[in-house]
Amino acid sequence: MQERTVDHPDERIGLRKLVLYRDVVLTEAGTAPVRPARRASVAAVIRNPWVNAGLSADLHAEQSRIAPALARLLTDRLIGALGGVGEIEAFGKAAIVGTAGEIEHAGALIHTPYFGNLVREFLQGESIICFADTRAEAGETVIVPLWHKTHAATRSHYQTVSARVPDAPCADEIVVIAAASTGPRPHPRIGDRETDPAVTAETLEEVPS
Template identity: 85%
Template sequence: MEHTDESIGLRKLVLYRDVVLTEAGEAPARPAWRASVAAVVRNPWLGSGPSTDLTLEQARVAPALAKLLTDRLIQCLGGVDEIESFGKAAIVGTAGEIEHAGALIHTPYFGNLVREFLQGESIICFADTRAEAGESLIIPLWHKTHAATRSHYQTISARVSDGPRADEIVVIAAASTGPRPHPRIGDRLTDPVVTTETLEVVPS
């Protein structure tokens, strides 16, 4: 990892993992582990103006982050076959543009590789913001191959206590090994047709 550290300005990695053992007084049929991995890197566009082309640094930094983060997700969740849902996020420090956060995750150099490494097909849910160090971010997740599967609509919170500093970006990949506890609200593919015309009573 030493070469990667130097090339992308990696300062820190933070891994968070949890599992819900009981919900509403009962154990889920299959407890799902959720995890997020955050990389704190220097902002490669710091001090540049809004006309700056972001693509060269995207192509250099984003693939390294995709590999770094997904490797650790796979390791901490028991293998790629165990992972069922995923998400991504970025937080740019206060000296950067919100576009800098998006530039590292809303790009095929990151998203396509995360999808490939985690063996997914769905578009990856996301969140991004600009914040001071220590602010948490809620990351949405959904099924990595069946995006319409409501049971896997869930979130995970990620936070780096001392990042991002003003000149940094925190890039996060997140995943879960299964659905929410006791899922039972149906599926978008089997929902009834609901419109104002099909409802007997429409709230006013």
């Protein structure tokens, strides 16, 4: 698939840098997975548009302007890194806000339709997108949870990707991340939520105290 790009993203959304990580697990417990999954994350480091704006500031205008551009920018690069949108089976998202901002600034960019709905559409998913967000200094590692993009109950695709930008976020920046995988964990064998038995404290003979 041809990669689509955003016109002048540095001017439109305050983009400073993009960071792409890719990995593939070739063996685990001494055995190669039946279908090794390729995983990737793409992080965009942008200027926080709400620094010093105060708690009464309306976040919507910048949210609706910046988040769609980020959704396109990040998913284009995920699709390119993993060999096409049809290869992607699991997805997730995250944001890290610099110390001059608020955790709400992360939510403004990744927890609304302006980002989440578009990421889901561009990656041809249907599931709610798992997420992580935090407020931290530069270099913080965030663990991005993933699950199946169309079948959220498919437990084999519950996995995580670690993402880190060594020099970001600066105090007045936000790191926004999209992540994806082309398959399940190595050697999945714990069943699915759709076929689980009904388990409650009453159905078990003994629950350890």
